[in-house]
Amino acid sequence: MPSSNLSKDPDREELADARTAWAQDRTLLANERTFAAWMRTGMACVALALGLRAVFGDTEYPYVAKGVAEVFIIAAVLIFISAAKRCGAARGQIDRHDTEVASYTRMITLAAILAVGSICVGGILWLL
Incomplete structure:
Protein backbone atom coordinates (compact mmCIF):
# COMPACT_ATOMS: atom_id res chain seq x y z
CA MET A 1 0.00 0.00 0.00
CA PRO A 2 1.28 3.48 -0.73
CA SER A 3 1.91 6.05 1.92
CA SER A 4 0.43 9.52 1.92
CA ASN A 5 3.17 10.62 -0.46
CA LEU A 6 1.19 10.65 -3.68
CA SER A 7 2.74 11.42 -7.02
CA LYS A 8 2.27 14.85 -8.51
CA ASP A 9 -0.51 13.63 -10.80
CA PRO A 10 -2.01 10.51 -9.17
CA ASP A 11 -4.29 8.25 -11.16
CA ARG A 12 -7.53 6.75 -9.86
CA GLU A 13 -5.88 3.55 -8.67
CA GLU A 14 -3.20 5.40 -6.71
CA LEU A 15 -5.85 7.59 -5.08
CA ALA A 16 -7.96 4.54 -4.23
CA ASP A 17 -4.95 2.80 -2.67
CA ALA A 18 -4.19 5.89 -0.60
CA ARG A 19 -7.79 6.13 0.61
CA THR A 20 -7.73 2.45 1.57
CA ALA A 21 -4.49 2.91 3.49
CA TRP A 22 -5.88 5.91 5.35
CA ALA A 23 -9.08 4.03 6.16
CA GLN A 24 -7.03 1.20 7.65
CA ASP A 25 -5.06 3.71 9.72
CA ARG A 26 -8.30 5.23 11.02
CA THR A 27 -9.49 1.75 11.94
CA LEU A 28 -6.30 1.13 13.93
CA LEU A 29 -6.78 4.40 15.79
CA ALA A 30 -10.41 3.46 16.48
CA ASN A 31 -9.14 0.15 17.86
CA GLU A 32 -6.95 2.06 20.33
CA ARG A 33 -9.89 4.20 21.42
CA THR A 34 -11.97 1.07 21.92
CA PHE A 35 -9.20 -0.48 24.01
CA ALA A 36 -9.11 2.64 26.19
CA ALA A 37 -12.90 2.51 26.59
CA TRP A 38 -12.72 -1.10 27.78
CA MET A 39 -9.99 -0.15 30.27
CA ARG A 40 -12.25 2.60 31.63
CA THR A 41 -15.15 0.16 31.88
CA GLY A 42 -13.00 -2.26 33.85
CA MET A 43 -11.88 0.47 36.21
CA ALA A 44 -15.52 1.50 36.67
CA CYS A 45 -16.24 -2.08 37.79
CA VAL A 46 -13.45 -1.81 40.37
CA ALA A 47 -14.84 1.53 41.58
CA LEU A 48 -18.30 0.00 41.84
CA ALA A 49 -16.90 -2.89 43.88
CA LEU A 50 -15.23 -0.46 46.28
CA GLY A 51 -18.42 1.58 46.52
CA LEU A 52 -20.52 -1.49 47.27
CA ARG A 53 -18.11 -2.54 49.97
CA ALA A 54 -18.13 0.95 51.48
CA VAL A 55 -21.90 1.31 51.45
CA PHE A 56 -22.85 -2.20 52.51
CA GLY A 57 -19.81 -3.10 54.60
CA ASP A 58 -21.49 -2.48 57.97
CA THR A 59 -24.51 -4.67 57.31
CA GLU A 60 -25.43 -7.78 59.25
CA TYR A 61 -24.13 -9.85 56.37
CA PRO A 62 -20.71 -8.45 55.42
CA TYR A 63 -19.87 -11.54 53.36
CA VAL A 64 -22.76 -10.81 51.04
CA ALA A 65 -21.37 -7.31 50.42
CA LYS A 66 -17.89 -8.74 49.88
CA GLY A 67 -19.23 -11.41 47.54
CA VAL A 68 -21.16 -8.96 45.41
CA ALA A 69 -18.13 -6.66 45.29
CA GLU A 70 -16.00 -9.59 44.14
CA VAL A 71 -18.36 -10.19 41.23
CA PHE A 72 -17.43 -6.75 39.90
CA ILE A 73 -13.72 -7.35 40.53
CA ILE A 74 -13.94 -10.57 38.50
CA ALA A 75 -15.86 -8.72 35.79
CA ALA A 76 -13.11 -6.08 35.67
CA VAL A 77 -10.38 -8.71 35.26
CA LEU A 78 -12.34 -10.43 32.48
CA ILE A 79 -12.88 -7.08 30.75
CA PHE A 80 -9.13 -6.33 30.85
CA HIS A 97 0.55 2.70 6.92
CA ASP A 98 1.04 6.33 7.92
CA THR A 99 -0.10 6.41 11.51
CA GLU A 100 1.93 5.83 14.65
CA VAL A 101 0.03 3.45 16.91
CA ALA A 102 0.73 2.42 20.49
CA SER A 103 2.69 -0.78 20.84
CA ALA A 112 -2.02 -6.99 32.98
CA ILE A 113 -1.24 -4.28 35.54
CA LEU A 114 -4.90 -3.34 35.84
CA ALA A 115 -5.92 -6.99 36.14
CA VAL A 116 -3.37 -7.69 38.88
CA GLY A 117 -4.31 -4.47 40.64
CA SER A 118 -7.97 -5.44 40.52
CA ILE A 119 -7.19 -8.84 42.00
CA CYS A 120 -5.24 -7.12 44.79
CA VAL A 121 -8.17 -4.79 45.47
CA GLY A 122 -10.42 -7.84 45.64
CA GLY A 123 -8.09 -9.41 48.19
CA ILE A 124 -8.04 -6.25 50.28
CA LEU A 125 -11.84 -6.11 50.24
CA TRP A 126 -11.92 -9.51 51.95
CA LEU A 127 -9.46 -8.35 54.62
CA LEU A 128 -11.49 -5.27 55.58
Missing part, protein backbone atom coordinates in the same frame (compact mmCIF):
# COMPACT_ATOMS: atom_id res chain seq x y z
CA ILE A 81 -8.25 -9.74 29.41
CA SER A 82 -10.93 -9.53 26.72
CA ALA A 83 -9.85 -6.03 25.70
CA ALA A 84 -6.24 -7.13 25.29
CA LYS A 85 -7.24 -10.15 23.20
CA ARG A 86 -9.60 -8.17 20.98
CA CYS A 87 -7.04 -5.43 20.46
CA GLY A 88 -4.44 -7.97 19.39
CA ALA A 89 -6.85 -9.69 17.03
CA ALA A 90 -7.80 -6.41 15.36
CA ARG A 91 -4.17 -5.37 15.02
CA GLY A 92 -3.30 -8.63 13.32
CA GLN A 93 -5.92 -8.10 10.63
CA ILE A 94 -5.06 -4.54 9.61
CA ASP A 95 -1.89 -3.12 8.08
CA ARG A 96 -0.41 0.07 9.48
CA TYR A 104 0.74 -3.95 21.50
CA THR A 105 3.19 -4.82 24.27
CA ARG A 106 2.32 -1.60 26.06
CA MET A 107 -1.39 -2.40 25.80
CA ILE A 108 -0.88 -5.93 27.14
CA THR A 109 1.23 -4.54 29.98
CA LEU A 110 -1.45 -2.02 30.90
CA ALA A 111 -4.17 -4.66 30.85
Whole structure:
Protein backbone atom coordinates (compact mmCIF):
# COMPACT_ATOMS: atom_id res chain seq x y z
CA MET A 1 0.00 0.00 0.00
CA PRO A 2 1.28 3.48 -0.73
CA SER A 3 1.91 6.05 1.92
CA SER A 4 0.43 9.52 1.92
CA ASN A 5 3.17 10.62 -0.46
CA LEU A 6 1.19 10.65 -3.68
CA SER A 7 2.74 11.42 -7.02
CA LYS A 8 2.27 14.85 -8.51
CA ASP A 9 -0.51 13.63 -10.80
CA PRO A 10 -2.01 10.51 -9.17
CA ASP A 11 -4.29 8.25 -11.16
CA ARG A 12 -7.53 6.75 -9.86
CA GLU A 13 -5.88 3.55 -8.67
CA GLU A 14 -3.20 5.40 -6.71
CA LEU A 15 -5.85 7.59 -5.08
CA ALA A 16 -7.96 4.54 -4.23
CA ASP A 17 -4.95 2.80 -2.67
CA ALA A 18 -4.19 5.89 -0.60
CA ARG A 19 -7.79 6.13 0.61
CA THR A 20 -7.73 2.45 1.57
CA ALA A 21 -4.49 2.91 3.49
CA TRP A 22 -5.88 5.91 5.35
CA ALA A 23 -9.08 4.03 6.16
CA GLN A 24 -7.03 1.20 7.65
CA ASP A 25 -5.06 3.71 9.72
CA ARG A 26 -8.30 5.23 11.02
CA THR A 27 -9.49 1.75 11.94
CA LEU A 28 -6.30 1.13 13.93
CA LEU A 29 -6.78 4.40 15.79
CA ALA A 30 -10.41 3.46 16.48
CA ASN A 31 -9.14 0.15 17.86
CA GLU A 32 -6.95 2.06 20.33
CA ARG A 33 -9.89 4.20 21.42
CA THR A 34 -11.97 1.07 21.92
CA PHE A 35 -9.20 -0.48 24.01
CA ALA A 36 -9.11 2.64 26.19
CA ALA A 37 -12.90 2.51 26.59
CA TRP A 38 -12.72 -1.10 27.78
CA MET A 39 -9.99 -0.15 30.27
CA ARG A 40 -12.25 2.60 31.63
CA THR A 41 -15.15 0.16 31.88
CA GLY A 42 -13.00 -2.26 33.85
CA MET A 43 -11.88 0.47 36.21
CA ALA A 44 -15.52 1.50 36.67
CA CYS A 45 -16.24 -2.08 37.79
CA VAL A 46 -13.45 -1.81 40.37
CA ALA A 47 -14.84 1.53 41.58
CA LEU A 48 -18.30 0.00 41.84
CA ALA A 49 -16.90 -2.89 43.88
CA LEU A 50 -15.23 -0.46 46.28
CA GLY A 51 -18.42 1.58 46.52
CA LEU A 52 -20.52 -1.49 47.27
CA ARG A 53 -18.11 -2.54 49.97
CA ALA A 54 -18.13 0.95 51.48
CA VAL A 55 -21.90 1.31 51.45
CA PHE A 56 -22.85 -2.20 52.51
CA GLY A 57 -19.81 -3.10 54.60
CA ASP A 58 -21.49 -2.48 57.97
CA THR A 59 -24.51 -4.67 57.31
CA GLU A 60 -25.43 -7.78 59.25
CA TYR A 61 -24.13 -9.85 56.37
CA PRO A 62 -20.71 -8.45 55.42
CA TYR A 63 -19.87 -11.54 53.36
CA VAL A 64 -22.76 -10.81 51.04
CA ALA A 65 -21.37 -7.31 50.42
CA LYS A 66 -17.89 -8.74 49.88
CA GLY A 67 -19.23 -11.41 47.54
CA VAL A 68 -21.16 -8.96 45.41
CA ALA A 69 -18.13 -6.66 45.29
CA GLU A 70 -16.00 -9.59 44.14
CA VAL A 71 -18.36 -10.19 41.23
CA PHE A 72 -17.43 -6.75 39.90
CA ILE A 73 -13.72 -7.35 40.53
CA ILE A 74 -13.94 -10.57 38.50
CA ALA A 75 -15.86 -8.72 35.79
CA ALA A 76 -13.11 -6.08 35.67
CA VAL A 77 -10.38 -8.71 35.26
CA LEU A 78 -12.34 -10.43 32.48
CA ILE A 79 -12.88 -7.08 30.75
CA PHE A 80 -9.13 -6.33 30.85
CA ILE A 81 -8.25 -9.74 29.41
CA SER A 82 -10.93 -9.53 26.72
CA ALA A 83 -9.85 -6.03 25.70
CA ALA A 84 -6.24 -7.13 25.29
CA LYS A 85 -7.24 -10.15 23.20
CA ARG A 86 -9.60 -8.17 20.98
CA CYS A 87 -7.04 -5.43 20.46
CA GLY A 88 -4.44 -7.97 19.39
CA ALA A 89 -6.85 -9.69 17.03
CA ALA A 90 -7.80 -6.41 15.36
CA ARG A 91 -4.17 -5.37 15.02
CA GLY A 92 -3.30 -8.63 13.32
CA GLN A 93 -5.92 -8.10 10.63
CA ILE A 94 -5.06 -4.54 9.61
CA ASP A 95 -1.89 -3.12 8.08
CA ARG A 96 -0.41 0.07 9.48
CA HIS A 97 0.55 2.70 6.92
CA ASP A 98 1.04 6.33 7.92
CA THR A 99 -0.10 6.41 11.51
CA GLU A 100 1.93 5.83 14.65
CA VAL A 101 0.03 3.45 16.91
CA ALA A 102 0.73 2.42 20.49
CA SER A 103 2.69 -0.78 20.84
CA TYR A 104 0.74 -3.95 21.50
CA THR A 105 3.19 -4.82 24.27
CA ARG A 106 2.32 -1.60 26.06
CA MET A 107 -1.39 -2.40 25.80
CA ILE A 108 -0.88 -5.93 27.14
CA THR A 109 1.23 -4.54 29.98
CA LEU A 110 -1.45 -2.02 30.90
CA ALA A 111 -4.17 -4.66 30.85
CA ALA A 112 -2.02 -6.99 32.98
CA ILE A 113 -1.24 -4.28 35.54
CA LEU A 114 -4.90 -3.34 35.84
CA ALA A 115 -5.92 -6.99 36.14
CA VAL A 116 -3.37 -7.69 38.88
CA GLY A 117 -4.31 -4.47 40.64
CA SER A 118 -7.97 -5.44 40.52
CA ILE A 119 -7.19 -8.84 42.00
CA CYS A 120 -5.24 -7.12 44.79
CA VAL A 121 -8.17 -4.79 45.47
CA GLY A 122 -10.42 -7.84 45.64
CA GLY A 123 -8.09 -9.41 48.19
CA ILE A 124 -8.04 -6.25 50.28
CA LEU A 125 -11.84 -6.11 50.24
CA TRP A 126 -11.92 -9.51 51.95
CA LEU A 127 -9.46 -8.35 54.62
CA LEU A 128 -11.49 -5.27 55.58
